[in-house]
Amino acid sequence: MFAERLGYIVWFSDFKAARGLDKYGSLHYLSRKMNYAVLYMNADSAEEALRHLQKLPYVRKIERSYRGEIKTEYEKNVPDKTRFYSL
Incomplete structure (x- = not known):
């Protein structure tokens, strides 16, 4: 359905010229x-x-962004300690 997208970090030296990167x-x-x-x-x-x-x-310089490959679903295995600090 959706095409696979890749992210890249592009380091540049001229800001005005870098605004033309949207062609790529x-x-x-x-x-x-x-x-x-x-x-x-x-x-x-x-x-x-x-x-x-x-x-x-x-x-x-051009670097590959690994944001899409990082796990973003977290599990909470640590018990909640807020009850020990209540008044």
Whole structure:
């Protein structure tokens, strides 16, 4: 139903030029202070887009985001200790 999406962190040197990264995927966030962008793209076209991104003069480094692979369902195995601290 939905295409698999991959997230990438793109470190750049020029903020104005980095606003054009939306041509390569969905631009989720741009950090002006730390000079990075969070970019999501379809998994089937990711390799080709990464090759184009690495050729851009203002891109310093591209890292894969592992946010989708991190477990987000938590279990509470520790007993509740709030009753010991009540008045």
